[in-house]
Amino acid sequence: MPESTERGALTEAVYYILLSLYSPMHGYGIMQNVKEMSKGRVSLGAGTMYGAIGTLLEKGLVRPESGENDSRKKEYVITEAGREVVSGEISRLEELLDNGRRIVGGVMK
Amino acid sequence: MKHVVRKLFMDYQKEEDYLNEMAAKGLALVDYTFARYVFEETPKGEYIYRIELLENPVKHVESQNYIRFMEESGIEFVSSVYRWVYFRRKAADGAFDIYTDMDSRIRHFRRIRSLSLFGALINLFIGIFNFYYGFFEVSFGIPPFNSYISIVSFTVFTLILIIVILPMTKKITSLEKEKSIRE
Numbered sequence: 001m002p003e004s005t006e007r008g009a010l011t012e013a014v015y016y017i018l019l020s021l022y023s024p025m026h027g028y029g030i031m032q033n034v035k036e037m038s039k040g041r042v043s044l045g046a047g048t049m050y051g052a053i054g055t056l057l058e059k060g061l062v063r064p065e066s067g068e069n070d071s072r073k074k075e076y077v078i079t080e081a082g083r084e085v086v087s088g089e090i091s092r093l094e095e096l097l098d099n100g101r102r103i104v105g106g107v108m109k
Numbered sequence: 110m111k112h113v114v115r116k117l118f119m120d121y122q123k124e125e126d127y128l129n130e131m132a133a134k135g136l137a138l139v140d141y142t143f144a145r146y147v148f149e150e151t152p153k154g155e156y157i158y159r160i161e162l163l164e165n166p167v168k169h170v171e172s173q174n175y176i177r178f179m180e181e182s183g184i185e186f187v188s189s190v191y192r193w194v195y196f197r198r199k200a201a202d203g204a205f206d207i208y209t210d211m212d213s214r215i216r217h218f219r220r221i222r223s224l225s226l227f228g229a230l231i232n233l234f235i236g237i238f239n240f241y242y243g244f245f246e247v248s249f250g251i252p253p254f255n256s257y258i259s260i261v262s263f264t265v266f267t268l269i270l271i272i273v274i275l276p277m278t279k280k281i282t283s284l285e286k287e288k289s290i291r292e
Contacts, residue, residue, distance in 0.1 A: 045208045046179050
Protein backbone atom coordinates (compact mmCIF):
# COMPACT_ATOMS: atom_id res chain seq x y z
CA MET A 1 0.00 0.00 0.00
CA PRO A 2 1.38 3.44 -0.84
CA GLU A 3 2.26 5.66 2.04
CA SER A 4 -0.56 8.08 2.68
CA THR A 5 0.00 11.67 3.59
CA GLU A 6 -3.73 12.24 3.96
CA ARG A 7 -4.09 10.57 7.33
CA GLY A 8 -2.84 13.36 9.56
CA ALA A 9 -5.08 15.50 11.71
CA LEU A 10 -7.21 18.13 10.03
CA THR A 11 -6.74 21.66 11.22
CA GLU A 12 -9.53 23.03 13.32
CA ALA A 13 -10.39 25.51 10.58
CA VAL A 14 -10.59 22.80 7.89
CA TYR A 15 -12.60 20.44 10.10
CA TYR A 16 -15.19 23.10 10.86
CA ILE A 17 -15.31 24.32 7.26
CA LEU A 18 -15.99 20.77 6.04
CA LEU A 19 -18.66 20.24 8.68
CA SER A 20 -20.34 23.50 7.68
CA LEU A 21 -20.42 22.46 4.04
CA TYR A 22 -22.69 19.46 4.59
CA SER A 23 -25.17 22.05 3.42
CA PRO A 24 -24.15 24.53 0.70
CA MET A 25 -22.83 27.79 2.06
CA HIS A 26 -20.93 30.86 0.97
CA GLY A 27 -17.83 32.14 2.74
CA TYR A 28 -19.54 34.52 5.09
CA GLY A 29 -22.08 31.83 6.03
CA ILE A 30 -19.27 29.43 6.92
CA MET A 31 -17.68 32.02 9.19
CA GLN A 32 -20.94 32.62 11.01
CA ASN A 33 -21.74 28.93 11.22
CA VAL A 34 -18.35 28.00 12.65
CA LYS A 35 -18.65 30.71 15.24
CA GLU A 36 -22.07 29.45 16.21
CA MET A 37 -21.08 25.76 16.31
CA SER A 38 -18.10 26.52 18.54
CA LYS A 39 -20.15 28.88 20.71
CA GLY A 40 -17.95 31.78 19.74
CA ARG A 41 -14.64 30.06 20.45
CA VAL A 42 -13.48 29.67 16.84
CA SER A 43 -13.56 32.80 14.79
CA LEU A 44 -12.18 32.13 11.32
CA GLY A 45 -10.31 34.96 9.65
CA ALA A 46 -11.50 35.59 6.11
CA GLY A 47 -7.95 35.27 4.78
CA THR A 48 -7.38 31.98 6.53
CA MET A 49 -10.70 30.66 5.27
CA TYR A 50 -10.10 31.78 1.71
CA GLY A 51 -6.79 29.89 1.66
CA ALA A 52 -8.36 26.80 3.22
CA ILE A 53 -11.25 26.71 0.74
CA GLY A 54 -8.79 27.10 -2.13
CA THR A 55 -6.83 24.08 -0.94
CA LEU A 56 -9.99 22.03 -0.31
CA LEU A 57 -11.22 22.79 -3.84
CA GLU A 58 -7.87 21.75 -5.24
CA LYS A 59 -7.97 18.48 -3.33
CA GLY A 60 -11.55 17.85 -4.39
CA LEU A 61 -12.90 17.75 -0.83
CA VAL A 62 -15.35 20.52 -1.60
CA ARG A 63 -16.79 21.84 -4.85
CA PRO A 64 -18.50 25.01 -5.93
CA GLU A 65 -22.27 24.67 -5.81
CA SER A 66 -23.54 25.56 -9.25
CA GLY A 67 -25.93 28.38 -8.60
CA GLU A 68 -28.41 29.74 -11.14
CA ASN A 69 -26.78 33.12 -11.58
CA ASP A 70 -23.08 33.85 -11.41
CA SER A 71 -23.36 37.29 -9.91
CA ARG A 72 -24.49 35.83 -6.61
CA LYS A 73 -22.09 34.97 -3.84
CA LYS A 74 -20.22 31.77 -4.52
CA GLU A 75 -21.47 28.78 -2.56
CA TYR A 76 -19.54 25.62 -1.77
CA VAL A 77 -20.55 22.13 -0.76
CA ILE A 78 -18.70 19.08 0.54
CA THR A 79 -17.91 16.20 -1.88
CA GLU A 80 -17.99 12.44 -1.29
CA ALA A 81 -14.21 12.50 -0.76
CA GLY A 82 -14.71 15.30 1.74
CA ARG A 83 -17.28 13.28 3.68
CA GLU A 84 -14.84 10.38 3.89
CA VAL A 85 -12.16 12.64 5.27
CA VAL A 86 -14.55 13.96 7.91
CA SER A 87 -15.59 10.43 8.94
CA GLY A 88 -11.94 9.45 9.22
CA GLU A 89 -11.28 12.50 11.33
CA ILE A 90 -14.19 11.73 13.64
CA SER A 91 -12.88 8.22 14.34
CA ARG A 92 -9.43 9.65 14.95
CA LEU A 93 -10.85 12.21 17.38
CA GLU A 94 -12.87 9.48 19.11
CA GLU A 95 -9.71 7.51 19.70
CA LEU A 96 -7.99 10.58 21.13
CA LEU A 97 -10.94 11.33 23.38
CA ASP A 98 -11.33 7.72 24.56
CA ASN A 99 -7.68 7.47 25.49
CA GLY A 100 -7.70 10.87 27.09
CA ARG A 101 -10.75 10.15 29.20
CA ARG A 102 -9.50 6.70 30.14
CA ILE A 103 -6.20 7.99 31.47
CA VAL A 104 -7.07 11.45 32.74
CA GLY A 105 -10.78 10.95 33.28
CA GLY A 106 -10.53 9.61 36.83
CA VAL A 107 -8.48 12.48 38.12
CA MET A 108 -10.08 15.26 36.08
CA LYS A 109 -12.25 17.49 38.18
CA MET B 110 -14.33 66.88 6.69
CA LYS B 111 -11.19 65.26 5.31
CA HIS B 112 -7.82 65.26 6.95
CA VAL B 113 -4.60 64.56 5.11
CA VAL B 114 -1.61 63.24 6.99
CA ARG B 115 1.78 62.61 5.46
CA LYS B 116 3.61 59.86 7.19
CA LEU B 117 5.89 56.99 6.29
CA PHE B 118 6.02 53.65 8.06
CA MET B 119 8.46 50.83 7.59
CA ASP B 120 6.78 48.41 9.96
CA TYR B 121 3.28 47.55 8.74
CA GLN B 122 2.16 46.57 12.24
CA LYS B 123 3.06 50.02 13.55
CA GLU B 124 1.13 51.44 10.63
CA GLU B 125 -1.88 49.27 11.44
CA ASP B 126 -1.71 50.36 15.08
CA TYR B 127 -1.61 53.97 13.95
CA LEU B 128 -4.69 53.54 11.74
CA ASN B 129 -6.57 51.88 14.58
CA GLU B 130 -5.58 54.63 17.00
CA MET B 131 -6.85 57.19 14.52
CA ALA B 132 -10.09 55.24 14.04
CA ALA B 133 -10.53 55.11 17.81
CA LYS B 134 -10.26 58.91 17.82
CA GLY B 135 -12.92 59.17 15.12
CA LEU B 136 -10.67 59.49 12.07
CA ALA B 137 -11.16 56.66 9.61
CA LEU B 138 -8.79 56.04 6.71
CA VAL B 139 -10.52 56.36 3.35
CA ASP B 140 -7.59 56.59 0.97
CA TYR B 141 -3.90 55.89 0.91
CA THR B 142 -1.27 56.71 -1.65
CA PHE B 143 2.43 56.53 -0.95
CA ALA B 144 3.04 58.13 2.48
CA ARG B 145 -0.22 60.09 2.25
CA TYR B 146 -3.20 59.17 4.42
CA VAL B 147 -6.66 60.63 3.94
CA PHE B 148 -8.96 60.38 6.92
CA GLU B 149 -12.63 61.06 7.24
CA GLU B 150 -14.46 61.93 10.42
CA THR B 151 -16.57 59.06 11.75
CA PRO B 152 -17.98 58.16 15.15
CA LYS B 153 -15.17 57.18 17.52
CA GLY B 154 -14.07 53.57 17.21
CA GLU B 155 -16.40 52.74 14.34
CA TYR B 156 -13.87 50.67 12.38
CA ILE B 157 -11.05 48.20 12.86
CA TYR B 158 -8.32 48.31 10.23
CA ARG B 159 -6.09 45.55 8.94
CA ILE B 160 -3.26 45.77 6.45
CA GLU B 161 -2.34 42.79 4.31
CA LEU B 162 0.36 42.00 1.79
CA LEU B 163 -1.19 39.98 -1.04
CA GLU B 164 0.61 37.38 -3.11
CA ASN B 165 -0.14 39.23 -6.34
CA PRO B 166 -0.51 42.86 -7.36
CA VAL B 167 -3.94 44.26 -6.58
CA LYS B 168 -5.02 44.35 -10.24
CA HIS B 169 -4.22 40.66 -10.69
CA VAL B 170 -7.27 38.43 -11.13
CA GLU B 171 -6.36 36.32 -8.06
CA SER B 172 -6.22 39.43 -5.92
CA GLN B 173 -9.48 40.69 -7.34
CA ASN B 174 -11.16 37.37 -6.52
CA TYR B 175 -9.81 37.60 -3.02
CA ILE B 176 -10.94 41.17 -2.50
CA ARG B 177 -14.41 40.25 -3.76
CA PHE B 178 -14.50 37.37 -1.28
CA MET B 179 -13.50 39.75 1.51
CA GLU B 180 -16.25 42.18 0.55
CA GLU B 181 -18.79 39.35 0.50
CA SER B 182 -17.62 38.52 4.01
CA GLY B 183 -18.52 41.97 5.24
CA ILE B 184 -15.00 43.39 5.00
CA GLU B 185 -14.53 46.67 3.25
CA PHE B 186 -11.64 47.26 0.87
CA VAL B 187 -10.35 50.74 1.60
CA SER B 188 -7.25 51.32 -0.45
CA SER B 189 -4.19 49.66 -1.93
CA VAL B 190 -0.65 50.26 -3.04
CA TYR B 191 1.07 47.66 -5.22
CA ARG B 192 0.49 44.44 -3.22
CA TRP B 193 -0.48 46.11 0.03
CA VAL B 194 -4.18 46.38 0.81
CA TYR B 195 -6.04 48.23 3.53
CA PHE B 196 -9.20 46.57 4.85
CA ARG B 197 -11.62 47.65 7.51
CA ARG B 198 -14.66 46.25 9.25
CA LYS B 199 -17.17 47.76 11.63
CA ALA B 200 -15.98 47.29 15.18
CA ALA B 201 -19.56 46.34 16.09
CA ASP B 202 -19.06 43.07 14.15
CA GLY B 203 -16.52 41.95 16.75
CA ALA B 204 -12.80 41.22 16.63
CA PHE B 205 -11.43 41.44 13.12
CA ASP B 206 -8.44 39.38 12.05
CA ILE B 207 -7.65 38.27 8.54
CA TYR B 208 -5.44 35.36 9.56
CA THR B 209 -6.42 33.23 12.50
CA ASP B 210 -4.20 30.18 12.26
CA MET B 211 -0.47 29.83 12.54
CA ASP B 212 0.12 28.56 9.00
CA SER B 213 -1.56 31.47 7.30
CA ARG B 214 0.10 33.96 9.65
CA ILE B 215 3.51 32.46 9.00
CA ARG B 216 2.90 32.62 5.24
CA HIS B 217 1.88 36.26 5.50
CA PHE B 218 4.98 37.15 7.52
CA ARG B 219 7.16 35.31 5.00
CA ARG B 220 5.68 37.33 2.14
CA ILE B 221 6.44 40.54 3.98
CA ARG B 222 9.94 39.41 4.79
CA SER B 223 10.69 38.47 1.16
CA LEU B 224 9.43 41.79 -0.14
CA SER B 225 11.46 43.66 2.47
CA LEU B 226 14.55 41.63 1.70
CA PHE B 227 14.16 42.51 -1.96
CA GLY B 228 13.89 46.22 -1.11
CA ALA B 229 16.86 46.01 1.24
CA LEU B 230 19.07 44.28 -1.34
CA ILE B 231 18.22 46.81 -4.04
CA ASN B 232 19.35 49.55 -1.69
CA LEU B 233 22.50 47.64 -0.84
CA PHE B 234 23.43 47.22 -4.53
CA ILE B 235 22.70 50.83 -5.36
CA GLY B 236 24.77 51.83 -2.36
CA ILE B 237 27.71 49.68 -3.40
CA PHE B 238 27.52 50.99 -6.95
CA ASN B 239 27.49 54.62 -5.82
CA PHE B 240 30.23 54.03 -3.30
CA TYR B 241 32.61 52.76 -5.98
CA TYR B 242 31.43 55.28 -8.54
CA GLY B 243 32.82 57.89 -6.14
CA PHE B 244 36.34 56.52 -6.71
CA PHE B 245 35.81 57.06 -10.41
CA GLU B 246 34.80 60.68 -9.74
CA VAL B 247 37.94 61.22 -7.68
CA SER B 248 40.08 59.95 -10.54
CA PHE B 249 38.52 62.73 -12.63
CA GLY B 250 39.48 65.25 -10.00
CA ILE B 251 35.95 65.92 -8.73
CA PRO B 252 34.68 65.20 -5.20
CA PRO B 253 33.17 61.69 -4.74
CA PHE B 254 29.55 62.82 -4.53
CA ASN B 255 28.22 59.38 -5.26
CA SER B 256 30.16 57.89 -2.38
CA TYR B 257 28.46 60.37 -0.07
CA ILE B 258 25.07 59.56 -1.57
CA SER B 259 25.68 55.86 -1.02
CA ILE B 260 25.41 56.52 2.71
CA VAL B 261 21.67 57.06 2.18
CA SER B 262 21.25 53.66 0.53
CA PHE B 263 23.32 51.92 3.19
CA THR B 264 21.22 53.59 5.89
CA VAL B 265 17.96 52.48 4.27
CA PHE B 266 19.35 48.97 3.91
CA THR B 267 20.26 48.86 7.60
CA LEU B 268 16.92 50.32 8.70
CA ILE B 269 14.91 47.76 6.73
CA LEU B 270 17.07 45.03 8.20
CA ILE B 271 16.65 46.24 11.79
CA ILE B 272 13.04 47.43 11.67
CA VAL B 273 11.46 44.79 9.45
CA ILE B 274 13.53 41.75 8.55
CA LEU B 275 15.00 40.81 11.92
CA PRO B 276 11.77 41.24 13.94
CA MET B 277 9.83 39.38 11.25
CA THR B 278 12.31 36.50 11.35
CA LYS B 279 11.96 36.37 15.12
CA LYS B 280 8.17 36.19 14.84
CA ILE B 281 8.29 33.46 12.20
CA THR B 282 10.69 31.39 14.29
CA SER B 283 8.58 31.66 17.41
CA LEU B 284 5.36 30.81 15.53
CA GLU B 285 7.06 27.81 14.00
CA LYS B 286 8.23 26.61 17.37
CA GLU B 287 4.70 26.97 18.71
CA LYS B 288 3.39 25.14 15.66
CA SER B 289 5.51 22.12 16.43
CA ILE B 290 3.40 21.46 19.51
CA ARG B 291 0.01 22.90 18.67
CA GLU B 292 -2.06 23.96 15.71
